[in-house]
Amino acid sequence: MAVVGGVVGGAIGYVLGAAGIMAIRAAVGARAWEVESVTAGAWLVAVSGWLLGVGAWKYWVSPWFGRPERTYATHGWRRYFDFDTDHKVIGIQYLVTFLVMFFMAGLFAMFMRWELMRTGEDVVNADQYNAIMSLHGTMMVFVAVAATVGAFGNYVVPIMIGADDMAFPKLNALSYWLVPPVLVALTVSFAFGGYDTGWTGYAPLSVQSDVGGLFYNLAFFTLGLSSIIGGLNIIVTVVTMRAKGMTWGRLPIFVWSIFITAMMSLIFTQFVALAMLMVILDRTAGMVFFDPASGGEPLLYQHIFWFYSHPAVYIMILPAFGITLEMISHFSRKPLFAYKWAVGALLGIMGLSSVVWAHHMFTSGMAESLRKPFLASTELISIPTGVIFLSALGTLWLGKIKFTVPMLFALGVLFNFLIGGITGVFLADVPVDIQLQDTYFVVAHFHYVILGGGIFGLFGGIYYWFPKMTGKMMNSGLGKLHFWAIMLGFNVTFLPMFVIGLQGMNRRIADYTPDLEPGNKMVSMGAFFLGSSFLIFIYNFIYSWARGETAPANPWGARTLEWQIPSPPPHENFEVPPIILADPYGYGEADSLHADMGIGTLEEAKDSERV
Amino acid sequence: MLSAVASDEETGKNRNRVVIVGLVWLVATILGEIAAVAITWEPFGNSREARISDEAFDLLVYMSVPVMVFVLVMMAYVVIVDRDRGENVDGAPVRTNSMFIGGWMVISTALALVAIVTPGFSGLDELAAEPDADLIIDVKGERWNWTYTYPDSGVETQGTLMIPVDTRILFRITSTDVIHSFWIPAFRIKQDAVPGLVTETMVTAEEVGQFSEFDELRVQCAELCGVGHARMWTGVEVVSEAEFEAWIGASQ
Numbered sequence: 001m002a003v004v005g006g007v008v009g010g011a012i013g014y015v016l017g018a019a020g021i022m023a024i025r026a027a028v029g030a031r032a033w034e035v036e037s038v039t040a041g042a043w044l045v046a047v048s049g050w051l052l053g054v055g056a057w058k059y060w061v062s063p064w065f066g067r068p069e070r071t072y073a074t075h076g077w078r079r080y081f082d083f084d085t086d087h088k089v090i091g092i093q094y095l096v097t098f099l100v101m102f103f104m105a106g107l108f109a110m111f112m113r114w115e116l117m118r119t120g121e122d123v124v125n126a127d128q129y130n131a132i133m134s135l136h137g138t139m140m141v142f143v144a145v146a147a148t149v150g151a152f153g154n155y156v157v158p159i160m161i162g163a164d165d166m167a168f169p170k171l172n173a174l175s176y177w178l179v180p181p182v183l184v185a186l187t188v189s190f191a192f193g194g195y196d197t198g199w200t201g202y203a204p205l206s207v208q209s210d211v212g213g214l215f216y217n218l219a220f221f222t223l224g225l226s227s228i229i230g231g232l233n234i235i236v237t238v239v240t241m242r243a244k245g246m247t248w249g250r251l252p253i254f255v256w257s258i259f260i261t262a263m264m265s266l267i268f269t270q271f272v273a274l275a276m277l278m279v280i281l282d283r284t285a286g287m288v289f290f291d292p293a294s295g296g297e298p299l300l301y302q303h304i305f306w307f308y309s310h311p312a313v314y315i316m317i318l319p320a321f322g323i324t325l326e327m328i329s330h331f332s333r334k335p336l337f338a339y340k341w342a343v344g345a346l347l348g349i350m351g352l353s354s355v356v357w358a359h360h361m362f363t364s365g366m367a368e369s370l371r372k373p374f375l376a377s378t379e380l381i382s383i384p385t386g387v388i389f390l391s392a393l394g395t396l397w398l399g400k401i402k403f404t405v406p407m408l409f410a411l412g413v414l415f416n417f418l419i420g421g422i423t424g425v426f427l428a429d430v431p432v433d434i435q436l437q438d439t440y441f442v443v444a445h446f447h448y449v450i451l452g453g454g455i456f457g458l459f460g461g462i463y464y465w466f467p468k469m470t471g472k473m474m475n476s477g478l479g480k481l482h483f484w485a486i487m488l489g490f491n492v493t494f495l496p497m498f499v500i501g502l503q504g505m506n507r508r509i510a511d512y513t514p515d516l517e518p519g520n521k522m523v524s525m526g527a528f529f530l531g532s533s534f535l536i537f538i539y540n541f542i543y544s545w546a547r548g549e550t551a552p553a554n555p556w557g558a559r560t561l562e563w564q565i566p567s568p569p570p571h572e573n574f575e576v577p578p579i580i581l582a583d584p585y586g587y588g589e590a591d592s593l594h595a596d597m598g599i600g601t602l603e604e605a606k607d608s609e610r611v
Numbered sequence: 612m613l614s615a616v617a618s619d620e621e622t623g624k625n626r627n628r629v630v631i632v633g634l635v636w637l638v639a640t641i642l643g644e645i646a647a648v649a650i651t652w653e654p655f656g657n658s659r660e661a662r663i664s665d666e667a668f669d670l671l672v673y674m675s676v677p678v679m680v681f682v683l684v685m686m687a688y689v690v691i692v693d694r695d696r697g698e699n700v701d702g703a704p705v706r707t708n709s710m711f712i713g714g715w716m717v718i719s720t721a722l723a724l725v726a727i728v729t730p731g732f733s734g735l736d737e738l739a740a741e742p743d744a745d746l747i748i749d750v751k752g753e754r755w756n757w758t759y760t761y762p763d764s765g766v767e768t769q770g771t772l773m774i775p776v777d778t779r780i781l782f783r784i785t786s787t788d789v790i791h792s793f794w795i796p797a798f799r800i801k802q803d804a805v806p807g808l809v810t811e812t813m814v815t816a817e818e819v820g821q822f823s824e825f826d827e828l829r830v831q832c833a834e835l836c837g838v839g840h841a842r843m844w845t846g847v848e849v850v851s852e853a854e855f856e857a858w859i860g861a862s863q
Contacts, residue, residue: 127838198835204806205789205836246646292807298790299805333695334702337714355816363792363801365810368739370733379727385718389682394711396689399623399702403694411686416681423674425727431667431734434660435799438792438833503654504826506833515826588701 002055002082006177008168009053010046017045019468025075036214037284043218047181054177055083060170066274077521081179085169086571090176091155095462097179098147103538106141106531108132111362113527118556121510129510131194131212135186138199138216142182142223144316146230147264148458152178152319153234153258156465159562159569160252161245161596162578167236172230178226182219189215195282198508200309203290203301207282214283217276226294231265235259243561243595245580250586252560253329253336257322260346264311264318264353272308296392302364306357310371314353314416318346318588320457321388324410327464328392330558331407333401335585338391345387352381362430363437371430376430385421389414404556405479409460416452420445438508441501444494452490459486459537466544471568474548478540482533489530496522559594574598612631626693636677636684643676655825657797657849660738664799674726737826742780744813748772752784752791752804755839757830766862771846772830775855776819784810795847797827802836809837822846 021041022032052061060083063069072084080096111132115123124132158166166172189195195213197206201220208212232513238259242251279301281287290295327334334556336342341434357443358366358374385526392414400408423445427433466474500519505512512520554563563568576598587594652672693702749760760767772781772795780804784793786804793812794801797820802812822828823846832843850858 053778104664125784126841128841130835130838157748195836196837202790202835208789274662292805296807298807332693333700335704335706337705338707341712363803365803365805373737375731375735379731380721382727383716385720386715390712392717393682393685393689394705396686396693398705399693400695400698400700401689401693411690414682414686417719418679422679424669425675426668429667429671429727429731429734431664431731431738434673434801435664435668435796437801438794502652504831505795506831508835511841513826513829585706586704588704 001078002058004051005058006054006461009057010050010181012053013049014042014046016049018561019040020045032341034284035211037093037363039211040214040280040284043185043222046180047222050181051177053503056170056174056177059083059173064150081268083173085165087154087158087166087172087174088469088569090172091151091153093176094147094154094179095469096151097176097183098143098150101139101183102143102147105136105143105496106219106534108136108139109527110531112136113524114509116269116512117523117524119511119517121515124510127196128194130508131190132194133508134195134198136214138184138219138247140450141199141312142219143314145312146179146223146227148319148323148461149234149258149261149315150230151458152180152246152254152323152461152465153230153262156562157234157255157574158237158241159257159565160255160560161238161246162574162580163237163241164572164574166233168233171233175226175230175233178222178229180402182226185215185219185222189213189219200305201276201279202305203279204292205283206279206301207290214280217280221273221276221280224269224276227265227269228273231262231269234262235266238262243578243580244596248582249340251581252326253325253339254322254560256343256346257318257325260350261315261318261478264315264350268308268311268315270308271304272312275304275308278304287517298543299361299366301478302361303357303504306360307354307493310357310360311350311353313446313449314349315353316454317361317457318349319461320413320454321346322325323457323461323464324413325388325391325395327406327410327460328395329585329587330533330556330560331398331402331404331410333402333587334395334399335583335587335589336391337394337397338387339583339585340522341387342391344385345384345391346382348387349381352377352384356381359428359433375428375430379425382421382425385585389418404463405474405483406460406464406478406556408462408480409456412483412493413453413456413460415487416448416456416490419447419495420452423448425568428471434447438506439501440497440505440507443507444497444501444528447494447497452494456486462541464556465562466541467555468562468567470545470548471551472544473551473555474544475540478536482536484541485532485533488524489533492526493523493530494526496526559586561595564595564597612725624747628688632684634690635688636681639680639684640677643680643863644673647672647676647694655675655797655827656799657816657818657825657828658799658822659741659829660813661797661799663734670728670730674722678722702755705827725815740812741779741815743779745779746775747781747783748774750782750784750793750804750814751833752786752793752832752836752843754788754837755832755843757793757843757845761859764863766859768862771848773858774816774847774849776816776849778852778855779813779815782812782814784812789836790834791832791843794831794833795826795827795829796831797829797847805827816849819851821848 021038059070080093115129159609189212190545192212193210195209195216197209249581251270278289282289288296290296290298356378358370359378496519500516551567553566578595578597580595581593584594617735646700650832656665715758747762751758756769758769759772784804791804793804799815800812802810828847829844
């Protein structure tokens, strides 16, 4: 199987890379074996070996050298473990991989809340707590950055624009197969005792941390590579592969959100990769970018890091906005309200995202004169973000709302993001932020945005597109139970966090002063409830995939292209390339039709769309 | 003719809906504001800086209430009224409404600029308004201890941070290893301690008090600095000027 080949290739790569680095070290007179520099250098070769072994050699490189092209299996579970270039296979690979990462990171959160139920260190010690907390944060950030784009950006976007695949299918497979090494690096780091720097990995702490910290840097760097390649692929796909008649003004809002997210991935990810690389070089090559004793500058790390990592927040949330607006239109049976304003808002958020990064640094020691400009630019983001709500509320108004499971998640995103967004305004206000920076108020705020917004959007998307991806319906009763359970669990967990943050609980601590214990008890109870509610989802997901009811082509009666083809879609997606006649939101408009599917007459097509 | 009648009816219905939402919003906003005023959001505060920060926080709470209530009332209204009751028909094909969009843009922009950015700027000006210090305290963060030095008298301590009341104090903060953050919750001041850099922050404590009475009167490290981070704190004691002088004398 391909994965075995990948492991062998990776091992050979590690040995070759290590030998190379050790030879260089010996040549310059250093001790040949030093775990960090050898590992950092060998990682690059090992990842290349993994990619070649997992299929890049078989399907890509060897035909390029004139050997016969290999064909893929077209069905069966084995293709999900292969270097398959079908965007629908890759979408499912992304989805399942990141769900695994999500549940691992969720389990870590359970341990954190167990420890924090009482004062004192009674479950894990401070060192273990820091390792668990850091890994929870890192994995969840990776999930939030890449899961929705990877799963639905790959699976749904090409179909929504009427294409048969992505622009660069092999590059697409490459960007997915870079993800397993990320998971391996994080797991290996944990085996080495983990790292204690949080997901932000601030220098100089990260330069001084144990060897586990190196794997954090390597993992982030590798995921960054995957994001950049994936982003490039999505941009080219949307620009060049739209069906005839799919003008920019007719593009489904979800495609817009993924397209803009991909642009942000391409533009900004290289900065975090640079930050990681500089730390790796500080650690392994004796460079001193962040060492003040030798002329380095610790604050430099934060500037480069946040120059990516604030836009990354919008990389996490924009796809969820897209999913939410998409579903609100289809389930309200109304055209998307103020479509062009919503597109402009997404673009505006992208633009502003590049000039707000230093609001993470109001108390960092940067010049005080920078506080006002970053306060102002940050507050301005509330305007385009508000337009997303304008579009959502305007669409719901006078609708005929169907409360399906995905629609409940869309409404959940609105509710949670409202709280996350408004508390963001508090944090942008410097006199308030000086107090709240690095407290649980911040922890609560970003969980409302990223979990309550981004991850709720991801799960809404899963319930929405599951029938298309698997050909099976998910159980809607269990889905509703799951929604209400996580909605309740989520709010019971994170609302009290605002309060304990205000009371003076700082983040990333294994222990706290006794006055904070009652609030923490409540948070932990909520967290256990929230965590266990996902068992309903896991059961529903697996059971429905195996034995769920067969899904019709268009169970929701939605108008976008993916619902006009069978569930699951055939390999080439469309029998004949569709011709786009109008945007997909013409609900209630006489004779409005999104696309001529080329099957039968136009009249039949119109009839078939009015399911 | 017929369509004109129908559209009059539609307009009337729509007007009723707007009026209902508006009234519910008004009532809920008033109740929300009463609650916002009644609740004390902030913990124990004891400094000039705390008053500025808490005022800013309260102002933001008051301004958030109508916005938040508006979205929640709109959502609640459509969820109750605009649900599909098995009719299986499409909603009204409304794609745009210049009144709603225009009003929204004007109000949200005005809120961002006038009601949020402006008070933020004036709060920052207020914080910076008294730059002359009566007393300097040097703070050194080191894994995982705080060291306080009073350069005027040469006193150095790693115990409780002693501070005279009603005195303008300048903290000069640095670190010898990794980044720490010097935070006193009761004072609402926080400033990172960065190796290779001396950062500054100022405070005037307004009442005597100590950690054993108020948990917020403590110096807490607020930037993750390794295994001892959670425990990197000491108490703060605000004393009268005479008591402070006596303490300095005894410690010299």
